[in-house]
Amino acid sequence: MRTDDLVGLLSTGITPVRRGAAARRFGISLPIAALGATALMATVFGLRPDLGVVVKTPIFWEKLTLPLCLAIGALLATVRLARPGAKVGAGWPVMTTPVLVVWIAAIMIVVTAAPKDRLPAILGHSWRSCPFNILLLAVPGFIAIFWAVKGLAPTSLRLAGAASGLLASSIATVAYCFHCPEMSPAFWSVWYMAGMLLPAALGAVLGHKFLRW
Template identity: 30%
Template sequence: MRTDDLILSLSEDARPVRRLPPPGRRALGWFALAVPAVAVIALAMGLRADLGLRMAEPAFVIQLTACGVTAFCAAVAGLALTIPGTSKLWALLPVPTMLVWLGGFGRQCVLEWLAPDSGELLSGPHLHCLPDIAVITAIPTAVLLLMLRRGACFEPRLPVMLGGLAAAALAHGGLSLAHPEDAGLLVLIFQFIAIGALALVVGSRLNTVPKLR
């Protein structure tokens, strides 16, 4: 096909399109959908008995806040990276709060190492939490992947990884309200495996840009 003919056919196909809202607004939309979903699932699982006591601990509140902020920032970064011309530096947006969130694990590990009787994290993975993790991560992950797909995923792996991180952070926040054991590490491992596999296998198929016939 000649380029002039292509231009003519494309301009004849110039239907109005719905512009993609800015990533921040889209991430807020995701948050507005995913947070209630995670909260309802956490409530359905049953809130942990010692939630009142834990909410009085600054470390618990900080980690919970870091989960939420990491989820939001990772979602913003992932959605921003689906817009052509966006700098990859956006991927660093969730890193500071993610360090606070992950730092919570480190702190808890050290405390449990010093007092082994109260061990939660060091007693091994709580595999019975796996079904709950799968349920609570499913909705935020699926919704965010669909939102990522609406962008232009030229290089989908990084946005998919950031989407997975956002869903993992949100799911961990929700689970920490329901589970007496800290399943955060297992959530991360679960998401790392699930999203890593998705990014490798499906990630390249998220590419919405067509090939020339």
């Protein structure tokens, strides 16, 4: 078979993605992710009772900055990876910088703390449940964002799945911050990250199957 014939055969029945399809799909999936995570958080866990006080403190907004920056970076990566042949691009520094900052802060807290206070700073009061709570809140966004990405013809399926899972989980973590009582960067650097990486790992596993087009 000649090359021209092969190209013609492969292109048979292929229709181009409509202009603005990415904006439309993410315009639907991102609100579902945010509203779904917030509704689940409020219903299953509830707002922390002292929220009115802690929102006036810098540490609360520092805690919120970590998942917000990861959500922005993951969105940049996911939108790019949803296109055929694209790479992560600018999403990498946006995602890695806040993680490095939090890890540095966590190391400083642990090193300067008294020996008896080091492990409690890392474990907090909710280390056993925190990652799985985030995983639960990420479910609506995970489904919605996978739907958005699948319709845009990704080719790096595992990487696109991982970015989609991270986007869903970082949005879920933003919502979880309004319930979670933990205020130590040493806690966030381990357990928030674990909670966000679980859906990312799940997305990498499922991406090859569910993002195929």
